[in-house]
Amino acid sequence: RKEVEQDPGPFNVPEGATVAFNCTYSNSASQSFFWYRQDCRKEPKLLMSVYSSGNEDGRFTAQLNRASQYISLLIRDSKLSDSATYLCVGRRGSQGNLIFGKGTKLSVKP
Amino acid sequence: GAGVSQSPSNKVTEKGKDVELRCDPISGHTALYWYRQSLGQGLEFLIYFQGNSAPDKSGLPSDRFSAERTGGSVSTLTIQRTQQEDSAVYLCASSLVGAGYEQFFGPGTRLTVL
Numbered sequence: 281r282k283e284v285e286q287d288p289g290p291f292n293v294p295e296g297a298t299v300a301f302n303c304t305y306s307n308s309a310s311q312s313f314f315w316y317r318q319d320c321r322k323e324p325k326l327l328m329s330v331y332s333s334g335n336e337d338g339r340f341t342a343q344l345n346r347a348s349q350y351i352s353l354l355i356r357d358s359k360l361s362d363s364a365t366y367l368c369v370g371r372r373g374s375q376g377n378l379i380f381g382k383g384t385k386l387s388v389k390p
Numbered sequence: 391g392a393g394v395s396q397s398p399s400n401k402v403t404e405k406g407k408d409v410e411l412r413c414d415p416i417s418g419h420t421a422l423y424w425y426r427q428s429l430g431q432g433l434e435f436l437i438y439f440q441g442n443s444a445p446d447k448s449g450l451p452s453d454r455f456s457a458e459r460t461g462g463s464v465s466t467l468t469i470q471r472t473q474q475e476d477s478a479v480y481l482c483a484s485s486l487v488g489a490g491y492e493q494f495f496g497p498g499t500r501l502t503v504l
Binding site: 314322323324325326329367377378379380381382383 | 423425431432433435438446481492493494495496497498
């Protein structure tokens with residue numbers, strides 16, 4: 281099993297829609313979690329960290345389910361500018377490196 | 391106050407030539423990482439520096455790849471005898487403390503091997 285796995289998509293949604301991405305992780309990449317965003321031909325940028333109790337930042341909500349070993353990202357009221365690839369990231373061990381998933385592509389249409 | 395910078399932004403080379411890619415991390419960041427990303431693919435970890443030492447170089451794909459970091463700052467990734475499969479975007483990132491903390495990425499160097 282890969283350390284961090286994501287559905288590559290693409291997810292094609294209309295403006296204003298709510299969309300959710302899931303990501304599964306293995307035991308070796310289970311210390312901390314993040315969502316990064318990568319625009320086409322650009323570098324990845326941190327979108328948000330994922331906390332055990334779940335956390336929200338505006339239209340974005342991240343949740344962690346340790347029992348089932350997955351994290352999720354929910355985007356409400358999608359905007360055209362949300363179109364990007366969303367990278368699920370785990371951390372290997374207490375001092376380990378970040379492990380990046382291959383990303384889920386989101387395309388928001390007018 | 392600038393972010394991570396990388397040079398060159400684009401590099402076209404011929405198969406068999408050596409190339410050097412440079413990364414300037416954010417000032418004060420002790421950890422530095424190299425990744426590569428092929429077209430449409432995820433990030434492939436290459437090497438991690440903490441200060442000038444490299445505790446994890448497990449991702450270097452072959453002995454043609456090497457990296458160094460001097461003065462706890464600038465890093466150079468060298469690819470010897472380049473092959474066409476080395477064509478990719480090479481991304482550098484730095485973080486404030488060490489592995490596992492938020493990484494800030496540079497814009498990358500797009501390497502094309504003809």
